[in-house]
Amino acid sequence: MEYSFSRRISALQPSAIREILKVTADPSVISLAAGNPSPETFPAEDMAAIAADIFARRAAPALQYGISEGYAPLRESTAARLRERFGAGGPRDDLIIVSGAQQGIEMAAKCFADAGDAVLCEEPSFIGALNALRSYGVTLKGVPCGPDGMDMDALEAALDSTPRVKLIYTIPTFQNPSGVTMPAENRRRLLALAEKHNVMVLEDDPYCELRYDGPPVPPIKSMDTEGRVIYCGSYSKVIAPGIRLGFVCAPAAVISKLTVAKQVADVHSNLFFQMLVHEYITTRDLDGHIERCRGLYRAKRDRMADALRACKALKFRVPDGGLFLWCELPDGLDGLEFCRRMARKGVAAVPGASFLADESRSLSAIRLNFSLPSLEQIGAGCARLIETLDESVTA
Amino acid sequence: MEYSFSRRISALQPSAIREILKVTADPSVISLAAGNPSPETFPAEDMAAIAADIFARRAAPALQYGISEGYAPLRESTAARLRERFGAGGPRDDLIIVSGAQQGIEMAAKCFADAGDAVLCEEPSFIGALNALRSYGVTLKGVPCGPDGMDMDALEAALDSTPRVKLIYTIPTFQNPSGVTMPAENRRRLLALAEKHNVMVLEDDPYCELRYDGPPVPPIKSMDTEGRVIYCGSYSKVIAPGIRLGFVCAPAAVISKLTVAKQVADVHSNLFFQMLVHEYITTRDLDGHIERCRGLYRAKRDRMADALRACKALKFRVPDGGLFLWCELPDGLDGLEFCRRMARKGVAAVPGASFLADESRSLSAIRLNFSLPSLEQIGAGCARLIETLDESVTA
Numbered sequence: 001m002e003y004s005f006s007r008r009i010s011a012l013q014p015s016a017i018r019e020i021l022k023v024t025a026d027p028s029v030i031s032l033a034a035g036n037p038s039p040e041t042f043p044a045e046d047m048a049a050i051a052a053d054i055f056a057r058r059a060a061p062a063l064q065y066g067i068s069e070g071y072a073p074l075r076e077s078t079a080a081r082l083r084e085r086f087g088a089g090g091p092r093d094d095l096i097i098v099s100g101a102q103q104g105i106e107m108a109a110k111c112f113a114d115a116g117d118a119v120l121c122e123e124p125s126f127i128g129a130l131n132a133l134r135s136y137g138v139t140l141k142g143v144p145c146g147p148d149g150m151d152m153d154a155l156e157a158a159l160d161s162t163p164r165v166k167l168i169y170t171i172p173t174f175q176n177p178s179g180v181t182m183p184a185e186n187r188r189r190l191l192a193l194a195e196k197h198n199v200m201v202l203e204d205d206p207y208c209e210l211r212y213d214g215p216p217v218p219p220i221k222s223m224d225t226e227g228r229v230i231y232c233g234s235y236s237k238v239i240a241p242g243i244r245l246g247f248v249c250a251p252a253a254v255i256s257k258l259t260v261a262k263q264v265a266d267v268h269s270n271l272f273f274q275m276l277v278h279e280y281i282t283t284r285d286l287d288g289h290i291e292r293c294r295g296l297y298r299a300k301r302d303r304m305a306d307a308l309r310a311c312k313a314l315k316f317r318v319p320d321g322g323l324f325l326w327c328e329l330p331d332g333l334d335g336l337e338f339c340r341r342m343a344r345k346g347v348a349a350v351p352g353a354s355f356l357a358d359e360s361r362s363l364s365a366i367r368l369n370f371s372l373p374s375l376e377q378i379g380a381g382c383a384r385l386i387e388t389l390d391e392s393v394t395a
Numbered sequence: 396m397e398y399s400f401s402r403r404i405s406a407l408q409p410s411a412i413r414e415i416l417k418v419t420a421d422p423s424v425i426s427l428a429a430g431n432p433s434p435e436t437f438p439a440e441d442m443a444a445i446a447a448d449i450f451a452r453r454a455a456p457a458l459q460y461g462i463s464e465g466y467a468p469l470r471e472s473t474a475a476r477l478r479e480r481f482g483a484g485g486p487r488d489d490l491i492i493v494s495g496a497q498q499g500i501e502m503a504a505k506c507f508a509d510a511g512d513a514v515l516c517e518e519p520s521f522i523g524a525l526n527a528l529r530s531y532g533v534t535l536k537g538v539p540c541g542p543d544g545m546d547m548d549a550l551e552a553a554l555d556s557t558p559r560v561k562l563i564y565t566i567p568t569f570q571n572p573s574g575v576t577m578p579a580e581n582r583r584r585l586l587a588l589a590e591k592h593n594v595m596v597l598e599d600d601p602y603c604e605l606r607y608d609g610p611p612v613p614p615i616k617s618m619d620t621e622g623r624v625i626y627c628g629s630y631s632k633v634i635a636p637g638i639r640l641g642f643v644c645a646p647a648a649v650i651s652k653l654t655v656a657k658q659v660a661d662v663h664s665n666l667f668f669q670m671l672v673h674e675y676i677t678t679r680d681l682d683g684h685i686e687r688c689r690g691l692y693r694a695k696r697d698r699m700a701d702a703l704r705a706c707k708a709l710k711f712r713v714p715d716g717g718l719f720l721w722c723e724l725p726d727g728l729d730g731l732e733f734c735r736r737m738a739r740k741g742v743a744a745v746p747g748a749s750f751l752a753d754e755s756r757s758l759s760a761i762r763l764n765f766s767l768p769s770l771e772q773i774g775a776g777c778a779r780l781i782e783t784l785d786e787s788v789t790a
Contacts, residue, residue: 001622003595004561005652006531009506012655039455047458048450055443060434063442063635099494099661106660110530111404115510132659135505136401166399200398227396240458242666257400260407264527265501266494270665271637 008115008137020350023343030381032368033348035176035323038300041293042240043280050279054272062272068263069255070097070247071274077282078233078247086208087222088231094255096248096262099269100241101206104232104248105169106132107261108202111254113138113166120158120199121169122150124326124355124363126176129169129204138166142357147317149175149182152189159197167202168194172220174207174322177355177367181320187220194228206234206246209290211321212298227251235277237323238290243273297371300378301325304370307382313389323371326352329364333392339366341392345384403510403532415745418738425776427763428743430571430718433695436688437635438675445674449667457667463658464650465492465642466669472677473628473642481603482617483626489650491643491657494664495636496601499627499643500564501527502656503597506649508533508561515553515594516564517545519721519750519758521571524564524599533561537752542712544570544577547584554592562597563589567615569602569717572750572762576715582615589623601629601641604685606716607693622646630672632718633685638668695765695773696720702777708784718766721747724759728787734761736787740779 024031054062069075079095082088089095098104105128113119115137121130123142130140143158144151150170159165168190172182182190194201203220221231227250234246248258262268280286304325305318315328329338335351342349352365368385370378419426449457464470474490477483484490493499500523508514510532516525518537525535538553539546545565554560563585567577577585589596598615616626622645629641643653657663675681699720700713710723724733730746737744747760763780765773 001646003646003648003652005506006509008509009652009656012659034460036460039459042454042458044450044454044458048447048454051446051450052443055439055446059437059439059443061637063437063439063637064434065429065431065631065636099664102659103661111400114401114403128659128662131655135656135659236460241460241662242456242458244661244663244665251396251398253398257398257404260526261404261530264407264497264523264530265660266498266639267523267636268639270494270639270668273665273667 008135011137012131012134020339020343020348024348029346029348030373030377031348032373032381033350034369034372036372037237037241037323038296038371040296043284043289046280046284047276050276054275058275062275064271066268066271066274068259068268070269071271071278074274074278077278079249081281082233082249086219088219089221089249092227092251093249094252096255096258097269097274098246098248098262099244099266100236101204101232101234101246102128102132103265104246105129105202105204106135107258107265108167108230108248109133109136109138110261111257112200117164117166118162119167119169120155120162120165121357122171122175122178123357124177124352125169126171126204127354130357133169140357145175145178145180147180148186149180150190152186155190156193159193159199165197165199167200169202169204170220171204173205173217174210174319176322177324177350177352178326179317179319179322179324181217184217187217188223191220191223191228195226201229203229203231205231206237207322209238210294210297210323212294212301213320221249230254238286238293239277239280243270243277245269245273245277297323300370300375303375303378304368304382307379311386311389313393323369325368325370327366327368329366329389330393331364333364334362335364335366338388338392342385342388345388347381347384349385403530406532407526407529415734415738415743419743424741424743425768425772426743427768427776428745429764429767431767432632432636432718433691433766435691438679438684441675441679442671445671449670453670457670459666461663461666461669463654463663465664466666466673469669469673472673474644476676477628477644481614483614484616484644487622487646488644489647491650491653492664492669493641493643493657494639494661495631496599496627496629496641497523497527498660499641500524500597500599501530502653502660503562503625503643504528504531504533505656506652507595512559512561513557514562514564515550515557515560516752517566517570517573518752519572519747520564521566521599522749525752528564535752540570540573540575542575543581544575545585547581550585551588554588554594560592560594562595564597564599565615566599568600568612569605569714571717572719572745572747573721574712574714574717574719576612579612582612583618586615586618586623590621596624598624598626600626601632602717604633605689605692605718607689607696608715616644625649633681633688634672634675638665638672640664640668640672692718692766695770698770698773699763699765699777702774706781706784708788718764720763720765722761722763724761724784725788726759728759729757730759730761733783733787737780737783740783742776742779744780
């Protein structure tokens, strides 16, 4: 039979990325396409010990229903770290535990955007967030992203010219996919522009702990005196993604609405792992663990940059952190077609156009992930990438 | 500052139930208000052993990102049990793992209902589902619920008279809150009416395994030859609710849309517990475990029914299964006011009006839960209930 789906979900089309990602099911394929952290970084031994202890001493509360705001001790330990490390979250803010930053973004879209409202975002930007926003019928308007992240003049022009802007969605630190970081002065200007135009800022910050070079840049949330910033953080990249835990720090009035959305969405996030993560971050050496993750990823990033430097036709910036390297191909080479050719050589990458507000445009760029593949796979994958490029240019 | 929330979320008001539930934070209060299974039923020892094994042998895949459809072996074992035990799910159906049946209902609302569409539901019905539907701007229309569940003549009249009906939402087995079960012939009629009016059926069936008396009634999904039924099931009541795992069985074209909604909602459900539950249901004695749960809950239900029979002014039906007993007060006694008086005596229950499509109506009924309190608490709680009633009637 024919199904009559809602307009909002009918507007969401399967992405071209799925076709590319399918090849990664073949274990012989080298995937530079994922957004996964490396399993070497999962603190599985500590987690196993804590899990055994929870089962032994607190099984009943860990397996029972919890409250939608999340496990109170984890809310407190998360808020404390955010405040002490990043200066983010003030007395008027509150925090809710969600099932990954993805859920924070989806719920913020649900709570703020009516169909037809506009959301400004970096272009390129994270597909998962763009699709969450699209799933509420919003109009996405991309703001070009340069070496300093979102272009502030272009943002100002977009705010002036776009009706019904409700949110500015930004990944200011080690942006996905471009890898760039917005400097502190641009963050202040973004916030001032948001205030002037009375729009909310949705700050997506899953990679902030994964800095390999340079001094930290404070989150936009740390500059938020008015209560205009909704900050989404994640335990996926510093602990493990499969447990699906993240958090949102925002003004209490906003958290109150997000809690209503959370209650109808799934009641609460997995309580057992909320307890486990709280135990881990308060009794184990999270900072030492993150330092080890940084060392591992720094080496992988350097390996990838070294391998790509061998080819003069490729343009890229070495990111200061995060999981991704954005690679520009020679002009005229379509990223999607290039990824298809790479896939035939057993290497997967994501075409740059997948990250556009308008996915149908052509873009001579691809996104490469360096966190999941081994050093050897990075070397071999980049060699095949360059091989594909040589063949594409001579063809 | 003032926040401009979306219309859909602004329409969701905090329920009167919250005020009542607050008193349950006091441990001296006897709560007959919850919808929680008893922690005595959680198979924590088996779960602990399986968790240790997953950490020891498969930590990396259990903690890594998974696919939005869910862990493939769990999808298969869940679908197999559904087919073999309940005759539900045919060759054109597919199954997705979600974070509790609640998420299945929310995503079905997102995928099917545009703002202004109507959804027909039993009245009274489950608040969590009603709020999930409300959060997409649908108009709820309650269909009276009698001893056989949703009244079929009233459903037919509602379908004839209500514009833009997209879904019939029903809990046909041990309905929450009324406890009643829809007979098989009514299920067939409901499906025929849905076909005639070309609307989808959203079947919410979290309690089906918890039958204490009488022969099983097949789910509506088992009668679905056209692909019109979206079936939501749950592991909350037979394993544990805090792990947040449930499933949706529906036509493949519907599961495909729900998968898009799941991907933007939270990428996937906690993968570690998906693996754990699969291991549990395929290597442990799930049937024996459920039999023990039934024994425990049957005794609690009987204890509650016996205690309430002492008061002739109360009217109730003994439910054949599930977690709830619906108790009608003498005419003219408002359920909300009655629950406030009970709360002052240290007993919490939920006013019947909380379960109405129009919550502002007065209703001389309350919902009592018998799964969570101990036998002693059930006895003491019901005694205080009757005491409250005596005082209310003489006042």
